[in-house]
Amino acid sequence: MEHRIIDQQLDLLRDKLLLLGGMTEKALHRAMQSLMERDSDLARQVLEEDKIINQMELEIDRLSVEILALQQPAAHDLRFVISVAKITPILERIADHATNIADAAIRINDEPQLKSYIDLPAMANNAAEMLRTALDAFTTEDAALSREIIKQDQKIDASYKRVFNELIEIMIDNPSTTASAAQLLFVAKHLERIGDYVKDICELNVYLREAAFIKHSPKI
Amino acid sequence: MQSKISISNLNFHYGKEQALHDITLEIPERQVVAFIGPSGCGKSTFLRTLNRMNDTIPIAKVDGTVLIDGNDIYAPNTDVVALRRKVGMVFQKSNPFPKSIFENVAYGIRINQMYENKANLEQKVEKALRDSALWNEVKDRLNTSAFGLSGGQQQRLCIARALAVQPEVILMDEPASALDPIATQKIEELIVELKKQYTIVIVTHNMQQAARVSDRTAFFMLGKLVEYNATQKMFTNPDEKLTEDYITGRFG
Numbered sequence: 001m002e003h004r005i006i007d008q009q010l011d012l013l014r015d016k017l018l019l020l021g022g023m024t025e026k027a028l029h030r031a032m033q034s035l036m037e038r039d040s041d042l043a044r045q046v047l048e049e050d051k052i053i054n055q056m057e058l059e060i061d062r063l064s065v066e067i068l069a070l071q072q073p074a075a076h077d078l079r080f081v082i083s084v085a086k087i088t089p090i091l092e093r094i095a096d097h098a099t100n101i102a103d104a105a106i107r108i109n110d111e112p113q114l115k116s117y118i119d120l121p122a123m124a125n126n127a128a129e130m131l132r133t134a135l136d137a138f139t140t141e142d143a144a145l146s147r148e149i150i151k152q153d154q155k156i157d158a159s160y161k162r163v164f165n166e167l168i169e170i171m172i173d174n175p176s177t178t179a180s181a182a183q184l185l186f187v188a189k190h191l192e193r194i195g196d197y198v199k200d201i202c203e204l205n206v207y208l209r210e211a212a213f214i215k216h217s218p219k220i
Numbered sequence: 221m222q223s224k225i226s227i228s229n230l231n232f233h234y235g236k237e238q239a240l241h242d243i244t245l246e247i248p249e250r251q252v253v254a255f256i257g258p259s260g261c262g263k264s265t266f267l268r269t270l271n272r273m274n275d276t277i278p279i280a281k282v283d284g285t286v287l288i289d290g291n292d293i294y295a296p297n298t299d300v301v302a303l304r305r306k307v308g309m310v311f312q313k314s315n316p317f318p319k320s321i322f323e324n325v326a327y328g329i330r331i332n333q334m335y336e337n338k339a340n341l342e343q344k345v346e347k348a349l350r351d352s353a354l355w356n357e358v359k360d361r362l363n364t365s366a367f368g369l370s371g372g373q374q375q376r377l378c379i380a381r382a383l384a385v386q387p388e389v390i391l392m393d394e395p396a397s398a399l400d401p402i403a404t405q406k407i408e409e410l411i412v413e414l415k416k417q418y419t420i421v422i423v424t425h426n427m428q429q430a431a432r433v434s435d436r437t438a439f440f441m442l443g444k445l446v447e448y449n450a451t452q453k454m455f456t457n458p459d460e461k462l463t464e465d466y467i468t469g470r471f472g
Contacts, residue, residue, distance in 0.1 A: 004469055072428060074455045074467045211457030 006071040010080060013063055017084050017091075020056045021135040024091045025128065027053065027098035028194065032124040035105040035187065038113070046102035050095055057092040062083065063191040083208040086192040087138065090197050090204075094131065097190040097197075104183040104190075111180045114170065119142075120184065123131075123159040123191045126152070137202065143209040146202035156195035224249040224389060224419040226367065227269060232265055232296070232443075234277065239265045241444045252411060252420045254434035254451065256427060258471065262443040263423045267391050270421065271307035273298055276459035288300060288389065295406035305332060312394040314374035316366035316381075321358050324366045324377055330385040344384060351382035351417075353410050372403025379410065390414065392422040408433050427467055431455045439463045 017095050033191065034043035067073060073081055117124040130149050138146040171181045203215045225247035232240035240262045247253050257261040265274065272293060274280045286293050287307075293303055305328075316324050333343040345362075349355040354376045358369070374455055375395060382390055389446050392411070396404040411420055411433045430437050431451060438448040439462075447460040457462050458469045465471055 006469070074427070074431075075458055075464045077468050079455060 006067070006073060006077060008072075009063070009067050009071065010077065013060065013067065013081065013084050016060050016063065017054065017087060018135065020053065020060065020088065020091050021138075023049070023053050023132075024095045025058065025099070025131055025135075028101075028124070028128055028131065030106065031098040031101040031123070032128075034102055035108065036121060038105075038109045040106050040109045043102035043105040043109075047099055050099045053095045054091060056113055060088045064088075079208050079211060083138075083204045087201050087204050090200050094197050096195050097194050101187050104187050108180050108183045114177055114180050114184070119159050119163045119166070120187060120191070123156060123163065123188065126156050126159065127191050127194045127198070130156070130195060130203075134198045134201045134205065138204050138208070141205065141209045146205035146209075149188045149202045152198050153195045153199045156192055157199050160188050160192040161187045180218065221248040221251070223247065224288065225325075225421075226285075226287040227270075228285050228287075230266075230269060230282070230286065231312070232262070232269060232274070233279075233281040235279040239443050240269070243445050245350060245445060245448055247419060247421060249419050250415055250417070251435040252415050252422060252433050254430035254437045255421065255423045255440060256425075256466075257428050257439060257440035257446075258466070259425075261440040263438075263440045264393055265343070266440065267393055267423050270389070271304050271309060272298075273309065275300065275303075280460070305385045306387055307389040307391060308385065308387035309391045310378050310393070310395050312397055314371060314378050314398075316369075316374050318379050319322075319366060320363045321366050321369070321377060322362040323379050325384045328381060329356055334385065348380040348384040351383050351414070352376045353406060353411060353413070354380055358409055370403070372406060374398050375399060375403070375407060376410065378412075379407075382415075387418065389419045389421065392420065394423055394425060397425060427455075438444055439466060441466070 026047060031046045032040055034041075067081050071077075073206045084167045098211065106118065124218050130152055133145065134149050136142075137149065167185050167188070200215070203213075206212060206214050223246045227243055227247075229241040229247045230240055231238065247452065253265060257263050263324075268274045269282060269286060269290075270293075274282065280466065282294060288303075292298070317327060318449060319327070322345055325348050326341055329341060330343050335344055346355060346359075349358060354373060357373060358377075361368070366374065369377060375398075379390075379395075396407045399407065408429060411422065414420060415435075422430075422434065434451045436448065437451045437454040438457075439446045439454070439460075441462060447454065447458055447463045449459060453459075455467060458467065
C-alpha cells in the first residue's frame with residue numbers, strides 16, 4: 001500500500017480524538033472521586049480542565065473541516081472523518097456532564113454527608129466502563145462490541161430509576177437532607193445522560209465500520 | 221428503471237491483445253452513468269463499443285452483445301450511420317468544424333435532411349444551442365467562426381452539434397478534462413440538465429466529477445468491470461476492496 005498524504009492527517013485526527021476521549025474519561029473519574037471523597041479541590045481541577053477539553057474540540061473541528069476541504073476523502077476515509085467529527089462534540093458534552101457532577105460535589109461537600117451514595121458509584125463505574133470500551137471499539141472499529149455496549153445502557157437506565165426512587169424516599173424520610181439529595185439526583189441524571197451519549201458514540205462506530213446508520217432504528 | 225443499453229458478455233480485442241473481458245452491464249434510460257478507472261483500463265474502449273466507433277480500427281474484434289432499445293447494434297443489418305445519429309459522442313478535445321457557429325450545428329441537420337425549410341433549420345439550430353446552454357452567449361455572433369469561442373464554449377458547441385441530430389444517447393469521453401473549473405461546472409450542470417431527455421455515459425478521470433454528475437458509476441481495471449453500483453454507494457461504501465483502494469488513492 002502506498003503512503004498517502006491523507007493518512008498522516010487521518011492519523012493525527014485519530015490521535016486527537018483519542019486524547020480527547022482520555023481527557024473525558026479522566027474528567028468523569030475525577031468528578032466522581034471528588035464527590036465520593038469530598039474533595040472540592042479535585043472538583044475545581046475538573047472545572048479548570050474542561051477549558052482544555054473545549055479547546056481540543058475546536059482543534060478537531062478545524063482539522064476535520066480541513067481534511068474534508070483539502071483531501072476530499074471518500075469511502076472509509078470519508079466515514080472516518082464524519083465519525084470523528086460527530087463523536088467529538090459527544091465527548092465534549094460527556095465532559096460537560098462530568099463538570100456538572102464536579103459542581104454538584106462542590107455544593108454537597110459543604111453539607112453534612114448523606115448516609116450513603118447508594119447506587120451512584122456503581123452507576124458511575126458502569127458509565128466509565130462503557131465509555132472506555134466504546135473508545136476501544138472506535139479504535140479497533142469493532143461493530144459487534146459497539147452493539148454490545150449499546151445494550152448495556154439499559155443497566156444504567158435501570159440504576160437511574162432505582163437511585164431516583166431511593167433518593168425521593170430519603171428526602172421524604174428526612175427533609176433536612178433535601179438539598180444534598182437533590183444534588184445527588186442531578187448527579188444520577190448526568191450519569192444516565194452519559195450512558196445515552198456513549199450509546200451515540202457506539203452507533204457512530206457501527207457507521208464507521210459498516211456504513212449503516214443504526215440511530216433511531218429498532219434494529220441495532 | 222428501464223434499460224436503454226444492455227451489454228452482455230462483451231469481449232474486445234485489439235489484434236491479440238484483449239482490452240475488455242466479459243463485460244455485462246445495464247445502462248438505465250435517462251440517467252447518467254460514469255465510467256472510472258486508471259489509464260488503460262478499457263473505459264474509453266468500452267464507451268466506443270456503444271456506437272461502434274471502434275469499427276474504424278482494422279484489427280479490432282468485438283464479441284458479445286450490445287442492445288440499444290432491445291436491438292443488437294452489432295447485427296449485420298445495423299445501419300451504423302443511423303446508430304451514430306442515435307448515439308452521439310463528445311470527445312475530450314473540442315473539435316468544431318472550421319465553419320461558423322451556425323454551420324457547425326446545422327451541419328448534421330443538413331446532411332441528414334432533418335429540416336423542411338430555412339426557418340425550420342434555424343429553429344433547430346437555436347434549440348440545440350439553447351439545450352447546450354450556449355445560445356445566450358452566441359446568438360449575436362452565429363455567423364462568426366467557431367474557433368473564436370473559448371475552450372468551454374467550443375465544447376458546448378460540440379454538445380450542441382451532437383444534440384442537433386436528436387440523439388437518444390450521448391457518450392462523453394472526458395468532456396471537461398481540458399477545461400477550467402468554471403467551464404467544467406457549466407458542462408457538469410449541462411449534463412445534469414440533459415439527463416432529463418437523454419441517456420448519458422461519461423468517461424472521466426475526475427472522481428469528484430463522477431460523484432457530482434452521475435447516478436451510477438462503473439469502475440474498470442485491466443479491462444474488467446470491477447464494480448457497478450449507485451454512485452452514492454460507490455463513494456461512501458463500495459462493495460469491492462479494489463474500488464475502495466482506487467477511489468481513496470491507495471493504488472501503488
